Amino acid sequence: xxxxxxxxxxxxxxxxxxxxxxxxxxxxxxxxxxxxxxxxxxxxxxxxxxxxxxxxxxxxxxxxxxxxxxxxxxxxxxxxxxxxxxxxxxxxxxxxxxxxxxxxxxxxxxxx
Amino acid sequence: xxxxxxxxxxxxxxxxxxxxxxxxxxxxxxxxxxxxxxxxxxxxxxxxxxxxxxxxxxxxxxxxxxxxxxxxxxxxxxxxxxxxxxxxxxxxxxxxxxxxxxxxxxxx
Numbered sequence: 001x002x003x004x005x006x007x008x009x010x011x012x013x014x015x016x017x018x019x020x021x022x023x024x025x026x027x028x029x030x031x032x033x034x035x036x037x038x039x040x041x042x043x044x045x046x047x048x049x050x051x052x053x054x055x056x057x058x059x060x061x062x063x064x065x066x067x068x069x070x071x072x073x074x075x076x077x078x079x080x081x082x083x084x085x086x087x088x089x090x091x092x093x094x095x096x097x098x099x100x101x102x103x104x105x106x107x108x109x110x111x112x
Numbered sequence: 113x114x115x116x117x118x119x120x121x122x123x124x125x126x127x128x129x130x131x132x133x134x135x136x137x138x139x140x141x142x143x144x145x146x147x148x149x150x151x152x153x154x155x156x157x158x159x160x161x162x163x164x165x166x167x168x169x170x171x172x173x174x175x176x177x178x179x180x181x182x183x184x185x186x187x188x189x190x191x192x193x194x195x196x197x198x199x200x201x202x203x204x205x206x207x208x209x210x211x212x213x214x215x216x217x218x219x220x
């Protein structure tokens with residue numbers, strides 16, 4: 001297995017634009033997590049899914065953020081409209097039941 | 113919700129010495145406590161974990177201890193090496209809450 005796959009690896013966009021981050025979890029894993037990492041706030045859980053169903057989205061900062069998981073092998077995190085303060089590294093992770101989480105390589109987002 | 117506090121935020125030790133990082137958590141229902149290592153520019157990776165029915169777990173130079181009564185757990189790294197330099201995160205899994213991280217620097 002190639003591990004958790006994220007795309008793009010880097011994204012630079014202008015304020016106000018829509019940004020879509022993509023994640024493919026490890027096959028067979030039933031949990032998927034989205035995290036945001038910044039120097040100021042550390043590693044924050046944004047939302048997680050179990051069997052494609054969102055379980056806890058209390059970490060989503062505001063309505064500009066949305067996440068979907070249409071099937072077991074794909075998830076998206078969308079920011080619309082983007083703002084400079086959204087600049088961060090966004091990690092996707094997956095796990096089997098509630099065990100070890102395997103992180104993807106991350107997407108470094110820069111909003112100018 | 114769960115609150116995880118991690119100390120210290122930075123730690124420098126001489127190569128060969130031991131390093132200890134401590135975390136406390138607030139939710140007594142938490143039952144899984146992983147530790148992740150993140151090297152510069154890389155993703156977090158699990159290095160060791162412990163469940164609430166065990167008080168200590170060891171894997172070569174790395175060990176984790178858990179005190180459920182006091183709600184704290186610690187990471188111990190012995191015989192530190194330069195490649196141990198990284199940021200370490202603890203987490204209390206029940207609420208998927210990570211600590212703020214400890215930047216460990218091993219001084220050759």
